[in-house]
Amino acid sequence: MANRKINKRDIEKLLSQWGQEFTVLAPSKESGIATMSKWNGKHANFLDWYRNTVIPPKGNFFPSMEKMFNFQKDKEGYHLELPASNEQKQLIFGIRPCDARSLAILDMTFKDAYEDPYYLPKRKNALLVGLGCTNPYDSCFCTSLGINPAESSDVDLMLIDIGDEFLIEEVTDKGKKLIAAASGVEEASEADEAKAKEAKEASYNKVTRKIDTEDIKRKLSSSFDNQDFWEGIAAKCISCGICTFLCPTCYCFDINDELAKGLGARFRSWDSCAFPIYTKMPMENPREEKWRRVRQKVYHKYGFYPMNFGVIACTGCGRCIRQCPVNWDITQTLDRLPAEA
Amino acid sequence: MEQRLRQEAKTLLEQGKVDYIIGFEQGSLKFTTTPLITKDKGDADRLVINPFIVNNLSVYLTDIEGRVGVVAKGCDSRSIVSLIQDNKVNREEVVIIGIPCPGIIDLSKIEQLVGKDRDELDDITRDGDRVVVTVDSKKKDFPITEVLFDNCLGCEFPTPKEYDVLLGEPSTPVADKTVSRAKVETLEGMTQEQRWQFWEEEFSRCIRCYACRNICPACFCQRCFVEESEPQWILPIPQWQDNLIFQAIRNIHVAGRCTDCGECDRACPVNIPLRSLTKEMYDLVDELFHYKSGMDKDAPPLMTAYETEEAEDFIR
Numbered sequence: 001m002a003n004r005k006i007n008k009r010d011i012e013k014l015l016s017q018w019g020q021e022f023t024v025l026a027p028s029k030e031s032g033i034a035t036m037s038k039w040n041g042k043h044a045n046f047l048d049w050y051r052n053t054v055i056p057p058k059g060n061f062f063p064s065m066e067k068m069f070n071f072q073k074d075k076e077g078y079h080l081e082l083p084a085s086n087e088q089k090q091l092i093f094g095i096r097p098c099d100a101r102s103l104a105i106l107d108m109t110f111k112d113a114y115e116d117p118y119y120l121p122k123r124k125n126a127l128l129v130g131l132g133c134t135n136p137y138d139s140c141f142c143t144s145l146g147i148n149p150a151e152s153s154d155v156d157l158m159l160i161d162i163g164d165e166f167l168i169e170e171v172t173d174k175g176k177k178l179i180a181a182a183s184g185v186e187e188a189s190e191a192d193e194a195k196a197k198e199a200k201e202a203s204y205n206k207v208t209r210k211i212d213t214e215d216i217k218r219k220l221s222s223s224f225d226n227q228d229f230w231e232g233i234a235a236k237c238i239s240c241g242i243c244t245f246l247c248p249t250c251y252c253f254d255i256n257d258e259l260a261k262g263l264g265a266r267f268r269s270w271d272s273c274a275f276p277i278y279t280k281m282p283m284e285n286p287r288e289e290k291w292r293r294v295r296q297k298v299y300h301k302y303g304f305y306p307m308n309f310g311v312i313a314c315t316g317c318g319r320c321i322r323q324c325p326v327n328w329d330i331t332q333t334l335d336r337l338p339a340e341a
Numbered sequence: 342m343e344q345r346l347r348q349e350a351k352t353l354l355e356q357g358k359v360d361y362i363i364g365f366e367q368g369s370l371k372f373t374t375t376p377l378i379t380k381d382k383g384d385a386d387r388l389v390i391n392p393f394i395v396n397n398l399s400v401y402l403t404d405i406e407g408r409v410g411v412v413a414k415g416c417d418s419r420s421i422v423s424l425i426q427d428n429k430v431n432r433e434e435v436v437i438i439g440i441p442c443p444g445i446i447d448l449s450k451i452e453q454l455v456g457k458d459r460d461e462l463d464d465i466t467r468d469g470d471r472v473v474v475t476v477d478s479k480k481k482d483f484p485i486t487e488v489l490f491d492n493c494l495g496c497e498f499p500t501p502k503e504y505d506v507l508l509g510e511p512s513t514p515v516a517d518k519t520v521s522r523a524k525v526e527t528l529e530g531m532t533q534e535q536r537w538q539f540w541e542e543e544f545s546r547c548i549r550c551y552a553c554r555n556i557c558p559a560c561f562c563q564r565c566f567v568e569e570s571e572p573q574w575i576l577p578i579p580q581w582q583d584n585l586i587f588q589a590i591r592n593i594h595v596a597g598r599c600t601d602c603g604e605c606d607r608a609c610p611v612n613i614p615l616r617s618l619t620k621e622m623y624d625l626v627d628e629l630f631h632y633k634s635g636m637d638k639d640a641p642p643l644m645t646a647y648e649t650e651e652a653e654d655f656i657r
Contacts, residue, residue, distance in 0.1 A: 032546055033611050051458065054610060055548075064548045065578045138370055138460035235378040238400065241550035242610050256578055269578040270548065277568050290404075325556050325608035326396060327368040327375035 003188045003196075004168045006159075010184035011044040011166075015093060017183055022091035022127065025060060027053060036060050036092055050094060051135055056248035056319065057092060057099045058106060061122045064245070065269040068118070068255070073262045085121065091178075094131040098142045098315040100154035102248030103128070108309045109251050118268075127174060130155035131166075133203050139318030141209040141331055147315060150203040162195040169196075211334050213302075213312060219337035220303045226338055227291065233333050234294035236326045241272035243320035243328070244297065249305075249313040252278075273297055298333060342440070342509045346412065347385045349438060349506055353410045354382040359436050360407035363398045364388040371460050372448055376401065388412070390508075392446045392467045397602040399424060399558040408434045414442035416492070418501030419600040419635025420558040426635070426642045427598070429561050439504030441512040444485060444493035446472060447607075451488055455481060486517045492603035492616060495521025503638060522624075524617045540585055546611040547584035549577065553605035553615055554591060559598035559634075566590060592618050597626050597643025600634045 006014060015024050019041060027046040028037040033054040055064075070081040107123065110116040132150030136142070142149055152158050156175030159166040167188050170176040179185060188196075223229060244250040254271035257264055271278060273296050279287045287293045305313035314330075321329050350362045366377035366387040374393050377384060378401060390412075398411050399420040413421060418437055424430040446467070448459045455462070455476050464475035472488045474481045486494060493499075495518050500511040528536055551567075554560045566574045567587055574590070575583040592599075601623045606616035626632050630651075632643050640646075 032543070065580065135461075137458070235405075236376040236401070238552070238555040240552035240555040240608070241548070242552050242608075245548050245550050246610060254577060256576055258576055258578075267576075267578045272550070275551075321369065323610045325552055325604070327370065327373050329369040329375075332369055 003170070003193065004179060004185045005162070005165045005188040005192055006168060006182075006185050007165050008044075008047060011047065012042075013184055014182055015039055015044065016041065018091050018093075018178070022089045024091050024093060026093045036095070039093070046094065050131075051133070051137060052096050052099070052317065052319075054246065054319070054323070056102065056246060056317065057095055058102060058248050058251070060090065060092065061103070061126070062106070062110075062119050062251060062253075065267055066118055068266045068268055071257075071264045071266065073259070073264065087121075088125065090122065090126040091129065092126060093129045095128050095155060096133055096317070097130060097147050097149055097152035097154070097158075098140075098317040099248050100128055100130050100152045101145075101147055101315045102317070104154045105249045105305075105309075105311055105313055105315070106251055108311070112309075127178060128155040128157075129175075129178075130158040130171075132158065132160040132199065133206075134161050134199070136203065136207050137318050137322060139209065139321040140207050140316060141211055141318060142316035143204055143207040144209075144211040144213060145312060145314060145316045148200055148204050149207060150200040160196045160199050162192055162199055165192070167192055167196040207316075209316075209318070209331055211316075211331050216302055216334050216337060217306070219339065220299065222340040223337050224295070224299070229336075229338050230291040230295045233336070234291040237274070237290060237294050237328050238326055239274045239276065239290055239293065240325070241270070241274055242323050242325070243330075244272040244274055245270050246319040246323050248315060248317055248319070249301070273300070298330065301330075302334065343388065343390050345508050346390060346438065346440075347388050349508070350385040350388055350410060351382045353436060354380070354385065358408065359410040361405055362388075362410045363401050363405075364412040364438070365390070365394045365396070365398075368393075371462065372446075372465055373459075378405070390440060392443070392465075392472075393448075394440075395445055395604075395607060397556075397558055397604050399430075400556060400604075402430045402435065402558070403561045408436070410436040410438055412438050412440060413501055413504070414440050414445075415496060415499040415501055416442075416600045416602040417558075418503050419498065419633075420598075420602060421635070422503050422638045423598045423600065423635035423642075424558060424561065425638045426640060427561070432638060436506070437501065437504040439501035439507040441500040441507065441509050442493075442496070443467070443512050444489040444496070444499065444515050446488055447490040447493075450490075451483075454483060454487065485515060486520060489515060490603050490607070491521050491524070492601045492606075492620070494518070495601065495620070497633075498636075502636065522620065524614055525621050525624075528617055528621075541581055543613045544581040544584040544588070547579050547581070547588075547613060548611060549579040549584065549587070550610060552608040552610065553588070556604045556608040557591075557595065557599075558602075559595040559600075560591065562594075588613075588615065588618060592622050595619070596622050597630070597632060598634050599623055 018024050024039040025036045026039040027050040035053050035055045036057050072079045110119040130152045136149050150160050156172045158169040252271045253268045255268050257266050301313045353359045363378050365374040368375040372393050397417045399417050425432050462476055466473045470485050472483050575586050599619050603616050
């Protein structure tokens with residue numbers, strides 16, 4: 001069946017319509033930075049400025065802090081009160097192909113050793129409507145990781161900018177159902193399809209930062225013990241959590257209790273392998289030195305994740321490069337990996 | 342100036358006067374520089390000086406063992422002096438390569454002014470009191486008071502006072518103190534309730550990445566209070582209340598050490614206006630103790646010194 005299309009000025013109506021069934025999230029700067037936040041129900045002005053969010057959409061499924069349960073302590077012991085199950089249906093409008101892929105990568109971890117009861121229900125209840133990039137950042141390198149910035153198989157519907165309109169690709173059955181009843185949608189012509197194809201090519205070519213994943217794989221296998229190299233690479237890193245917290249595929253968390261006067265709550269919150277305390281144990285810390293932590297980050301993404309799940313845990317979204325306060329650039333590190341001895 | 346710097350760095354390494362050079366090199370993004378930390382004199386030719394040398398490189402001094410030659414702007418050199426006062430850096434082991442600083446360009450301000458992101462701009466050039474931004478092949482002209490960092494606009498000492506080598510002639514302060522303090526003034530004009538609400542909103546965004554702390558040369562504690570578990574001063578989870586307390590305590594800890602370099606504010610990935618706190622503290626320290634951080638390496642650190650005739654009217 002032929003694809004469909006929608007005029008850009010009808011996006012507001014479409015979002016309103018979806019808003020009756022779902023909690024619609026869309027790019028927003030209302031909080032002070034670009035995030036995927038509850039759509040204001042008013043306009044789709046984000047189409048004018050949106051390139052990508054600062055906080056990746058992982059934050060909508062695995063927030064920076066999340067209450068796991070409440071507890072009460074009395075003479076008989078502890079009583080737990082689990083949070084009400086989250087049946088809220090989220091529709092994320094405008095997710096970029098890199099970020100949609102990152103969720104597919106996160107899914108692997110959150111249902112691997114055990115089924116994560118916080119992440120997975122939110123994921124299952126969510127619909128993703130992708131929006132192709134027309135203007136990637138100079139820090140983006142998604143094409144080197146097999147992603148076309150205007151194409152995605154990790155969403156339910158994919159929108160591609162073809163001028164005054166978006167071409168709509170139905171990726172999943174859920175997406176098909178979503179668009180079937182949508183107003184303002186019409187059938188796309190062959191000319192529209194051709195425009196979409198051109199748009200994808202154009203977006204692809206705009207991504208100029210490149211890495212060579214095959215070469216990286218080879219070199220990583222012999223670089224682990226090269227302390228000199230890692231010390232040099234790590235020297236300017238300040239060990240903050242920006243690159244890991246804002247990474248759409250980093251999932252480490254810490255667990256802490258808040259307890260006052262017998263009432264308490266357990267929280268989980270983002271944690272980072274960049275912090276020395278992350279691996280601190282009573283007698284020792286295997287990653288006390290900075291170079292070991294920097295090495296860990298690079299290996300986790302490009303070495304260990306592929307070993308465990310068969311995919312690189314990086315989508316080339318470029319957030320770690322854009323946001324780093326010392327311009328530590330992972331593509332440079334990967335590029336400078338020493339050749340095999 | 343750049344050529345002299347490269348020569349200086351090469352000589353220092355060659356003559357074995359330093360083990361490392363810390364300076365700036367071209368970054369991997371447009372209009373960006375990145376710290377260059379090297380032992381290799383061959384790297385000296387990569388050193389740059391331009392209006393985008395944002396980092397306060399003194400933050401690395403407590404991290405690196407050995408003798409170090411470090412490139413320092415006015416505020417950075419004061420941070421070094423402050424570290425010397427605190428016995429964190431040995432004056433004999435650091436060669437300060439001073440840069441008279443004409444002020445650093447705040448890319449966020451340019452982005453706001455032209456409505457484009459930094460990577461969409463063709464060129465940014467400083468021309469005396471103006472900055473020319475080229476976008477889509479069109480030139481736009483701004484006075485520096487609109488595009489320099491707020492802290493640069495309030496900077497009284499752009500030329501390092503403590504140095505071993507000074508590259509170039511002393512530069513005069515830009516001094517637009519109104520703009521420099523504007524955000525603080527706005528906050529002071531608010532009612533207590535409004536201020537509380539303001540900070541609640543701002544600190545709700547904090548993700549506790551600790552970039553503000555880690556980029557700060559004055560935050561040199563081996564173990565930060567936020568990581569203490571017995572007693573636990575604050576929760577490590579990013580609740581706004583804990584985030585606010587973290588920042589309030591950090592601010593008190595750096596009082597008398599903060600040189601208003603603005604790095605915490607710049608590093609924050611979620612745009613919390615942290616300098617509104619640090620600048621207020623900086624000015625309070627000046628007002629109450631007549632003290633400016635990092636001006637005299639032989640002076641005791643502010644909070645360790647007490648004089649009986651000291652005014653006590655700050656207890657209020």
